[in-house]
Amino acid sequence: MVEANKEIVTMKGIYKSFLSVQALEDVDFTLNLGEIHALVGENGAGKSTLIKVLTGVEQPDAGVVMINQQKMTIRSPQHAQEIGISTVYQETNLCPDLSVAENILIGREPMKWGLVIDRKAMNDNARQILQELGVDLDVTQTLGECSVAIQQMAAIARALEISSVKVLVLDEPTSSLDMSEVDQLFQVIRKLRESGVGIIFITHFLDQVFEVSDRITVLRNGRLVGTYETTSLARLELIQKMIGRSLAAYDNMTQTKLESSQHIESEALLEAKEVGLAGSVEPFDLDLHAGEVVGLAGLLGSGRTEIARLLFGIDKPDKGVITMDGEVIKNYSPLDSIMRGIALCPEDRKAQGIVGELTVRENIILAMQADLGWFKYLGMKKQYEIAEEYIKLLNIVTPSADQPVKNLSGGNQQKVILARWLATNPRLLILDEPTRGIDVGAKAEIQKLVLLLAEEGKSCVFISSELDEVMRTSHRIVVLRDKEKTAEFSGDVDEPTIMHAIGGSE
Amino acid sequence: MKQRVKHFLLQHGPVLLSFVVFLLVYFAGSRMYPAMQKPQVFFNLFINDASLLLVSIGMTMVILTGEGGIDLSVGGVIALVSTASAALLRAGVNPYVVIPLMIVLGIAFGAMMGWIIQYLKVQPFIATLMGLYLARGVAYIISLTSVSIADPVYKQIALTPIYLPGMENVYIYPTSLVGPVMLLVTIYLSFFTRFGRTIYAMGSNEQSAILMGLPVARTKILVYAFSGFCSALGGIVFSMSLLAGYGQFASGMELDSIAAVVIGGTALTGGVGNVIGTLFGVLIHGTIVSILQFNGTLSSWWTRIGVGLLTLVAIGIQSIYTLRQKRS
Numbered sequence: 001m002v003e004a005n006k007e008i009v010t011m012k013g014i015y016k017s018f019l020s021v022q023a024l025e026d027v028d029f030t031l032n033l034g035e036i037h038a039l040v041g042e043n044g045a046g047k048s049t050l051i052k053v054l055t056g057v058e059q060p061d062a063g064v065v066m067i068n069q070q071k072m073t074i075r076s077p078q079h080a081q082e083i084g085i086s087t088v089y090q091e092t093n094l095c096p097d098l099s100v101a102e103n104i105l106i107g108r109e110p111m112k113w114g115l116v117i118d119r120k121a122m123n124d125n126a127r128q129i130l131q132e133l134g135v136d137l138d139v140t141q142t143l144g145e146c147s148v149a150i151q152q153m154a155a156i157a158r159a160l161e162i163s164s165v166k167v168l169v170l171d172e173p174t175s176s177l178d179m180s181e182v183d184q185l186f187q188v189i190r191k192l193r194e195s196g197v198g199i200i201f202i203t204h205f206l207d208q209v210f211e212v213s214d215r216i217t218v219l220r221n222g223r224l225v226g227t228y229e230t231t232s233l234a235r236l237e238l239i240q241k242m243i244g245r246s247l248a249a250y251d252n253m254t255q256t257k258l259e260s261s262q263h264i265e266s267e268a269l270l271e272a273k274e275v276g277l278a279g280s281v282e283p284f285d286l287d288l289h290a291g292e293v294v295g296l297a298g299l300l301g302s303g304r305t306e307i308a309r310l311l312f313g314i315d316k317p318d319k320g321v322i323t324m325d326g327e328v329i330k331n332y333s334p335l336d337s338i339m340r341g342i343a344l345c346p347e348d349r350k351a352q353g354i355v356g357e358l359t360v361r362e363n364i365i366l367a368m369q370a371d372l373g374w375f376k377y378l379g380m381k382k383q384y385e386i387a388e389e390y391i392k393l394l395n396i397v398t399p400s401a402d403q404p405v406k407n408l409s410g411g412n413q414q415k416v417i418l419a420r421w422l423a424t425n426p427r428l429l430i431l432d433e434p435t436r437g438i439d440v441g442a443k444a445e446i447q448k449l450v451l452l453l454a455e456e457g458k459s460c461v462f463i464s465s466e467l468d469e470v471m472r473t474s475h476r477i478v479v480l481r482d483k484e485k486t487a488e489f490s491g492d493v494d495e496p497t498i499m500h501a502i503g504g505s506e
Numbered sequence: 507m508k509q510r511v512k513h514f515l516l517q518h519g520p521v522l523l524s525f526v527v528f529l530l531v532y533f534a535g536s537r538m539y540p541a542m543q544k545p546q547v548f549f550n551l552f553i554n555d556a557s558l559l560l561v562s563i564g565m566t567m568v569i570l571t572g573e574g575g576i577d578l579s580v581g582g583v584i585a586l587v588s589t590a591s592a593a594l595l596r597a598g599v600n601p602y603v604v605i606p607l608m609i610v611l612g613i614a615f616g617a618m619m620g621w622i623i624q625y626l627k628v629q630p631f632i633a634t635l636m637g638l639y640l641a642r643g644v645a646y647i648i649s650l651t652s653v654s655i656a657d658p659v660y661k662q663i664a665l666t667p668i669y670l671p672g673m674e675n676v677y678i679y680p681t682s683l684v685g686p687v688m689l690l691v692t693i694y695l696s697f698f699t700r701f702g703r704t705i706y707a708m709g710s711n712e713q714s715a716i717l718m719g720l721p722v723a724r725t726k727i728l729v730y731a732f733s734g735f736c737s738a739l740g741g742i743v744f745s746m747s748l749l750a751g752y753g754q755f756a757s758g759m760e761l762d763s764i765a766a767v768v769i770g771g772t773a774l775t776g777g778v779g780n781v782i783g784t785l786f787g788v789l790i791h792g793t794i795v796s797i798l799q800f801n802g803t804l805s806s807w808w809t810r811i812g813v814g815l816l817t818l819v820a821i822g823i824q825s826i827y828t829l830r831q832k833r834s
Contacts, residue, residue, distance in 0.1 A: 057717065078719040093717040095710035097777040098703070106703055107720050116698040158718070 006033045007069065008166055008198045009054065009085075014063035016049055018407070023049040024060070027224045029217055031167060031198040036189060038213035038230070039202045042242055042411075042441050046222040047202050051169055054200075055087045056080040084166035086159040088173050094155055096144030101126035103143050104158045129157045134184045149181055156185065160192070168192060169200045174208060186212050206235060218242055242441070256448065260455040261475050263291040269459045270311070270342075270428060275320035281306040283319050284485035286478065288428060293450055293460045295474030297467055298502055303483040304463045305347060308430050311461065312344040313337040343367070343426035345417055347433045347463075354413050356406030360398050361387035363405050364419045390419035395445060411442025418446070422453070429453065430461040435469060447473045467498060520771025520824060521783035527769070527816065528786045531793045539800035545676045551792035552682040556747065557584060557740040557756065559685035559788045562763040562770075563692050564616075564736030566784045567729050568630075569767055570696075572709035572776020577730065578634040579619065580737045581759035582641030583612055585752065587741025589645040592653035592751030601659040609738045615641065616734020620727035634730075638760065645753035652752040655745060664746045681743040688736065692781045705729060709776025765817045766791055773824055790816060 009031035016024040024046045031037050039047050052058040054065065056074035065072055067083055074080050080087070094103045101123045102109075110121040126139045135153050143151060152173060159168055170189075174182050189199055189212060201213060209216060209230070216233060218225040218241045225241050268287040276283030281303040288294055296304045309315045311322070316332040323329065324340055334344075355363055364387050369378060387401040394415045398408055405416055414434060421429060431450065435443040450473055454460050464470050470477060471493075479487040479501040487501040536542040552559070561580040568577045587608045594604045615637065622633045655661075667677035696702035704725045707715040716722050745751050770787030772779025794812040798804050 076719075077717050078721065081719040087717070089717055093711070093714040095707045095714050095718075095777070097710035098706055102703060102707075106707055107700065107718060109700065109703070116694075117700070117703065119698075 007031070008033045008067065010064075010066040010069070011050070011054065012064045012066070014050065014053055014065075015061045016053060016058060017061060023222050024053070025222045027063075027219065027222070029224075030227070031200060033166065033198050034193055034196045035214045036193055036199045036201055036212050038209040038216045039200055039219070040206070040209060040216060040238070040242060041219035041225075042409075045219040045242075047219055048171060049222075050219070051087065051171055051200070051202065054080070055085055055169060084164045085169065086165045086167065087169040087171070088152075088155045088159045089171050094143055094151060094158070096142070098143060099140050100130075100137070100143050100146065100150075100154055101139035103154050104129060104139075104161060108161065126157070129161055130154070133157055133160075133188055153181070156188075160188070165197060167198045167200070169202075171202045172204065173201075174203060174205060182208070206238065209238075210235065256451050256455075257472075257475065260291070260451050263455055263457065264475065265290040265292075265457075270322065270324045272311070272322045273320050275310060275317045275322055277306070277310060277315055277317050277319070280315060280483070281310065282484040286485070288459045288461065290427065290457050290459050291454050292476065293454045293462050293474045295470035295477045296461060296463045296480060297470045297477055297498060298480035299465070302480040302502075303485075304480055305432055306483065307480070308344060308432050308461065308463060311337075311428075311430060312342055314344075338367075338424065338426075341425075341427035342430065343421035343424060343428070344430040345421055345432060345434055347436070354405055354417060357404060359402045359404055360391065360396065360408070360416055361401040363416050364390055364423055367420045368423045386423055387419075390423060394419055394422075394449060409442075411446075414442070414446065418449070426458065428459045428461070430463070432463045433465065434462070435464060435466070443469065467495060467502070471495065471498070518771075519827060520773075520778075520820070521780060521786075522771075523823065524770045524783045524786040524790070524820070528790050528793065531790055531797075535793055535797040535800070539797065541800060542796065545673055547796060549670070549676060549678050549682075550796065551789055552685065553678055553747075554795065555788050555792040556682045556685050557744045558759060558762060558766065558791065559785065560688060560736050560740035560743060561733075561759060562766045562784050562788050563685070563688050563781050564733030565760075565763045566767050566770070566772055566779065566781045567692065567696070567705060568733045569764075569772055569774060570705050570709045570776055570779060571712075571726060571729050573712050574630050575709075575726075575729070575776060576630050576634060576764065577616075577619075577637075577733045577737075578631065578760045579615070579637030579641055580733065580740070580763055581756040582638040582645070583615060583734060583737035584741040584744050584756040584759065585645040585754065586615075586641040587612060587738050588745035588748075588751035588755050589648045589653060589753055590751070591742065591745055592655050593648050595655055595657040595660065596653060601657050605742060608742055609735060612734040612736075612738020612741070613731045614734070616737070617727055617731035619734070620730030623730065624723050624726045642753055645751075649751070649753070652750050652754075655749045655751065660746055660749065664749055679747070681746050684739055684743055688739065689781055689785055696780060701725060701728065706777055709773075709778070711777075762791060762813065765813050768824075769813075769816050769820045771820065771824075774821075 007030055009029070011027065011029040014024050014027045014029075027046065027050060029050060039050070041047050049058065053060045054074070056076045056079050065074060072083070074083070074085075077087070098106065104126045105122050109117045110125060112118040123139050130137065130139065130153065133153055133156065135150065137146070137150065143154060146154070156170070156173060159165070173185060189201070193199060203209060213230050215227060216230055216238065217227045218238070220242065267289070269290050270288045272284065272286040274283045274285065284307070286307070296307060298304050306315070310317050313332040313334050313336055321328050355366070361383055365378060365383050368386070384401060390396070391398065391401060396412050396415045396419065398412065405413055408416065418434065435446055447469055450460050450462055462470065462473050476488065476490040477493070477498060478485060479489070479498060481502060489498065532542070541547065561584070565577055565580060568575045590611070591604050591608050594607070595601060619633050619637045622628050623630050663680050667679060670676045670678065696705065704715065704720045704722070707718065707720055708722055708725060712722060744755060748755075766787030767784050768774060768787070769790055770779065770783030770785070772783060791809075791813055794809050798806060798808055
């Protein structure tokens with residue numbers, strides 16, 4: 001408390017670019033001792049880059065970093081730790097093959113006779129640190145065997161263990177934690193604030209920003225928007241600052257939806273009757289129409305993805321029939337589905353969708369090429385035409401069609417996947433969690449795009465765990481619970497009604 | 507308790523397996539050729555594979571660092587050290603000067619390759635292949651033919667058997683002790699020092715290790731220097747037991763050594779395994795050679811076939827392990 005409100009970190013005029021992408025442009029940032037400072041912004045706004053500059057992972061192209069009012073060049077993560085800056089990175093950066101205790105203490109293990117690592121002391125020490133965080137477990141087990149939440153806690157424990165820690169950076173620490181774990185973490189953070197540590201907290205969850213932070217710094221497109229006292233900033237204001245435009249786009253959606261609902265065909269494009277698969281999903285009826293967005297709502301594991309798999313032919317139903325254009329489907333396979341004009345954007349874009357090393361153009365052409373067969377060559381000129389068309393249509397932010405996809409932000413990667421399937425010109429588009437892990441602005445854009453596609457006469461299935469976006473985007477909502485279709489709503493419904501259907505309470 | 511046993515098995519399965527395979531191979535051999543039941547035959551393994559054990563210890567640590575870590579230069583370093591020391595001894599240099607000099611040579615050679623790998627970002631495979639050619643080439647420049655060693659100190663070390671206490675007529679040579687001693691040193695290094703734990707952390711996830719603030723660059727160079735040190739020891743032992751130095755010595759030993767490491771349960775992807783498994787990998791290699799010697803009629807290439815098959819099996823088991831871990 002002695003040194004509270006003293007500026008510990010001062011960053012001035014930081015510039016950093018990667019290849020052709022300007023990640024940071026003239027950004028200022030300050031952190032006081034004894035404060036929790038939230039760093040917010042959309043994906044690709046430059047939060048992680050700023051942190052990497054502060055923690056010595058990257059060197060700035062220009063600008064000054066001062067620690068304790070003294071100009072410093074932070075050479076490496078090791079150096080950052082030595083001067084009291086400790087970091088928990090976004091993706092847990094630990095070693096899965098080492099024990100939990102080692103992951104917490106490696107590099108600082110207690111030594112016996114100055115020669116031998118004192119394993120007993122190390123394990124005791126680690127156990128104690130974790131207990132302070134409210135976690136009790138066998139610290140000798142291999143980290144890779146633990147749940148993601150425990151791994152996250154271990155990462156935080158590691159960061160806290162540095163005895164001289166003055167600055168603690170938490171990059172998205174709560175994304176894999178449940179409510180009670182988040183509460184535990186916040187208690188620890190507050191305790192640290194009391195003891196005079198300066199904390200930088202990066203998160204996508206705005207509730208959490210308002211719950212714990214003292215000040216908020218907003219970044220957008222690599223530039224500083226401003227730093228604000230949390231108490232003086234309203235939630236809507238913050239969102240506007242983050243996305244750089246008003247939320248009018250959101251409100252327009254209702255209007256768009258209403259208008260587009262006039263284009264729904266009365267004839268069903270695809271009809272599922274009593275379709276089910278033992279162990280996967282109970283028999284359900286579902287009809288999909290051209291021009292309509294059908295939302296699948298329900299908790300994780302309620303059977304949403306399973307329905308998508310059946311519709312796309314990954315799994316073959318053992319009960320019921322699916323008809324498309326009035327014809328009963330006999331061949332269930334993804335390839336047959338693609339031939340019929342069905343496309344599926346899978347849930348996990350990193351593992352199942354994006355080929356990071358390939359360029360935007362190549363990623364977009366991929367499914368089309370598969371459709372054509374491997375030996376029919378699509379002219380280079382044609383490829384560029386198609387890529388440019390979708391880059392414009394979906395508003396993909398990339399310097400060129402030749403940029404490797406891995407250099408794009410999450411939201412833009414998602415759009416590239418979407419473009420890939422749109423390029424095959426499907427009649428039925430199934431989107432499984434298309435907005436997961438992307439920021440508010442990009443979410444709104446993708447939602448709007450889905451409605452736009454429906455208006456053009458495509459039938460869309462929209463799957464998401466976020467109820468408000470399902471409600472905003474869908475003309476009709478199908479609710480699933482415990483692998484069973486429990487309700488269907490069309491027209492105006494309020495959130496509580498759907499919530500009850502999802503939860504199963506009366 | 508049950509949980510702990512399961513953990514232990516999961517963590518050390520491949521290493522335990524190499525132990526079991528060694529017992530099986532040795533048991534099978536001694537059933538076929540009862541002469542193998544003599545204790546001396548077992549201790550001969552340490553005499554015959556003294557150099558292989560040494561270089562395999564270094565190789566294990568290099569492979570544990572992951573990211574394609576491998577040291578193909580070990581055989582070349584043995585050739586170079588044996589030839590250089592033979593030439594120096596012939597020129598009348600004191601053996602107590604020659605031995606430390608050769609060790610420094612090995613360490614410097616390894617450190618140089620480590621530096622190239624770390625700072626010039628050359629693939630370990632390429633950098634150490636270059637090291638192999640360089641070392642062997644220099645050995646041939648020193649002498650195109652085998653150089654014999656007549657130094658009395660070398661002769662004495664090479665030809666003085668040490669009789670093992672409590673056993674009748676069972677002996678080893680001083681040179682066969684170097685490997686086991688290094689094994690103990692390396693067990694200490696890998697489990698009880700920051701250097702060792704950093705190697706495991708790097709092998710598990712190098713990017714994480716960097717972000718955790720571990721001295722990854724320094725450790726990587728040190729690991730290759732360590733392997734160079736082990737190879738130099740291997741070279742000295744080699745030249746002592748044959749009392750000669752030659753550019754052709756230990757040709758192909760890098761591959762035998764990699765096979766021993768893999769059979770011993772160390773993952774080629776790094777981070778998993780240890781030198782105890784490598785000991786069994788080397789002993790399995792030696793046992794197969796002994797069986798063929800007792801048979802007397804089979805081509806020595808059967809050694810390679812046997813080792814090859816076992817390596818394949820070991821890699822298969824590793825894959826199953828990794829798959830299972832990924833699934834859980």
